[in-house]
Amino acid sequence: MTQTSTRPRRLSPAEVHALLGEPEDMVKAKVQDHIDEYFRLFIAHSPFLSMATADAEGRADCSPRGDYPGFVKVLDDHTLAIPDRPGNKIADSFRNLAENDGVGLLFLIPGLRETLRVNGRAYPTDDPDVLARMRTEAKDPVLAIVVEVAEAYFHCGRALIRSRLWDPASQALADEIPSVGEIAAAQFGMDIDPMALTHVLEEGYRKLY
Amino acid sequence: MQQTVVDHIERIAEDVVSLVLRGATGPLAPWEPGAHVDLALPNWLTRQYSLCGDPADRESYRVAVRHDRLSRGGSEYIHRFLRQGRALEVSLPRNHFPLRPAPEYLFLAGGIGITPILPMLRAAAASDVPASLVYLGQSVESMPFVDDLRSSYGDRVRIVATRQQGRPDFAALASALSPGAVVYACGPGPMLAAAEAAFPSGRLHAERFRPAPRSFAPNTAFEAVCARSGRTVRVPDDESLLDALNHAGFPVASGCREGVCGSCEVAVLDGDPEHRDDIGAPAGRMYACVSRALSPRLVVDL
Numbered sequence: 001m002t003q004t005s006t007r008p009r010r011l012s013p014a015e016v017h018a019l020l021g022e023p024e025d026m027v028k029a030k031v032q033d034h035i036d037e038y039f040r041l042f043i044a045h046s047p048f049l050s051m052a053t054a055d056a057e058g059r060a061d062c063s064p065r066g067d068y069p070g071f072v073k074v075l076d077d078h079t080l081a082i083p084d085r086p087g088n089k090i091a092d093s094f095r096n097l098a099e100n101d102g103v104g105l106l107f108l109i110p111g112l113r114e115t116l117r118v119n120g121r122a123y124p125t126d127d128p129d130v131l132a133r134m135r136t137e138a139k140d141p142v143l144a145i146v147v148e149v150a151e152a153y154f155h156c157g158r159a160l161i162r163s164r165l166w167d168p169a170s171q172a173l174a175d176e177i178p179s180v181g182e183i184a185a186a187q188f189g190m191d192i193d194p195m196a197l198t199h200v201l202e203e204g205y206r207k208l209y
Numbered sequence: 210m211q212q213t214v215v216d217h218i219e220r221i222a223e224d225v226v227s228l229v230l231r232g233a234t235g236p237l238a239p240w241e242p243g244a245h246v247d248l249a250l251p252n253w254l255t256r257q258y259s260l261c262g263d264p265a266d267r268e269s270y271r272v273a274v275r276h277d278r279l280s281r282g283g284s285e286y287i288h289r290f291l292r293q294g295r296a297l298e299v300s301l302p303r304n305h306f307p308l309r310p311a312p313e314y315l316f317l318a319g320g321i322g323i324t325p326i327l328p329m330l331r332a333a334a335a336s337d338v339p340a341s342l343v344y345l346g347q348s349v350e351s352m353p354f355v356d357d358l359r360s361s362y363g364d365r366v367r368i369v370a371t372r373q374q375g376r377p378d379f380a381a382l383a384s385a386l387s388p389g390a391v392v393y394a395c396g397p398g399p400m401l402a403a404a405e406a407a408f409p410s411g412r413l414h415a416e417r418f419r420p421a422p423r424s425f426a427p428n429t430a431f432e433a434v435c436a437r438s439g440r441t442v443r444v445p446d447d448e449s450l451l452d453a454l455n456h457a458g459f460p461v462a463s464g465c466r467e468g469v470c471g472s473c474e475v476a477v478l479d480g481d482p483e484h485r486d487d488i489g490a491p492a493g494r495m496y497a498c499v500s501r502a503l504s505p506r507l508v509v510d511l
Contacts, residue, residue: 040289041290044252044282044285044286044289044290045251045252047253068252068253068254068282069251069252069253069282070252070254070282070285070286071282129279132279132281133279133280133281133282134281135281136281137452137466138466138467138498138499206452206456207447207448
């Protein structure tokens with residue numbers, strides 16, 4: 001195990017401000033307090049988002065959510081609903097939301113460099129009218145996360161340009177990573193054939209809803 | 210699939226738009242009254258809509274779409290985001306609701322259920338077969354094609370706004386039905402249930418756009434023997450035949466996944482299928498999305 005010999009220096013807020021300066025007026029102006037027609041259009045075409053939450057002590061968590069484009073429903077100009085599909089059942093997000101309802105969302109659209117950020121407050125629901133709008137393969141999710149939108153804005157595309165995220169050639173990076181079976185077998189010290197473990201995980205991926 | 214372009218999109222009633230889809234590469238496949246197509250929407254969803262235009266028009270298809278309050282993303286997408294000029298893939302027409310020859314027709318339509326009925330009424334009128342239409346909707350503003358129907362068919366069409374007038378007495382319609390007359394009905398579940406209670410089953414043809422609420426015996430696991438490939442696919446009790454076949458690498462198409470659209474039709478060669486669809490599978494066919502097996506194994510033509 002390697003560790004840095006000295007901790008990197010911690011900057012004060014004033015030092016950060018001195019380095020970065022004031023945000024441009026245009027950047028401040030683009031923040032809206034509701035879901036306008038362009039944000040709606042973006043959400044209707046987004047199949048993926050990451051959702052950040054934190055507990056009462058500030059212990060943070062970020063989890064991926066994905067489905068067909070528009071899987072996040074815009075209930076009205078101030079409210080979104082995100083289906084909770086079968087995942088790892090760890091439910092960190094829900095534990096966090098019970099203590100601290102703050103939530104940050106980052107929506108992506110494949111091929112598009114700009115992203116949509118939505119921040120607000122969230123709670124779980126089992127409202128049948130909300131779940132019915134998320135029915136997939138004749139199955140409703142068990143619950144959904146309602147997000148009351150406080151701010152929404154487009155984030156510029158530099159990070160995605162620099163990361164070459166949508167460049168098909170970038171997918172060669174995935175070949176550098178061992179299979180999940182090999183990693184899990186090593187991480188958990190399991191005496192199991194990595195191929196068999198990968199197969200078990202792939203079988204699990206067959207049931208998406 | 211057929212390549213089309215959205216030629217025209219227009220609001221024709223409260224929460225209803227009409228779409229005209231023009232063939233992008235020449236004439237579109239022919240169809241007959243009662244047929245529907247799948248639209249492959251840009252958000253990866255596939256939705257079925259009855260063709261409501263003129264079958265003689267081979268240049269374009271017309272459908273009408275109601276914005277469902279509980280839309281999962283199909284009708285909402287069409288209403289909010291679909292624009293003129295957008296390319297759209299459309300399936301070949303399928304018809305589970307064909308108009309059979311009869312000496313007289315009574316058509317019953319509820320709301321957007323008017324869409325398959327419209328070309329049926331036109332065909333009956335063109336061949337001088339006596340036909341009348343009872344068209345129900347919550348309010349006249351919410352009912353598409355009311356003006357066209359009134360001007361084309363006059364008093365052969367009865368428009369009933371149920372919020373003011375209530376639902377017409379189907380039993381009275383049934384007792385007034387002339388011998389030999391056949392009823393074609395399309396509309397929401399409660400309307401179809403009332404029609405099924407009132408009209409003799411042999412004389413009523415109905416099409417649903419939602420599955421009828423029914424309950425089935427608990428799922429059991431079974432085997433699907435794929436005769437052409439010689440492979441056997443195990444279907445566990447918590448998986449559909451469609452999913453099991455897809456996961457085993459058989460590219461069976463799918464659409465509604467609720468037993469109403471018919472995209473996933475599979476030929477059955479042996480065994481005893483348990484039909485759970487709302488289409489009424491013809492002999493030797495089944496719909497893999499919902500239907501299962503009563504026998505421990507089915508032999509399918511795959």
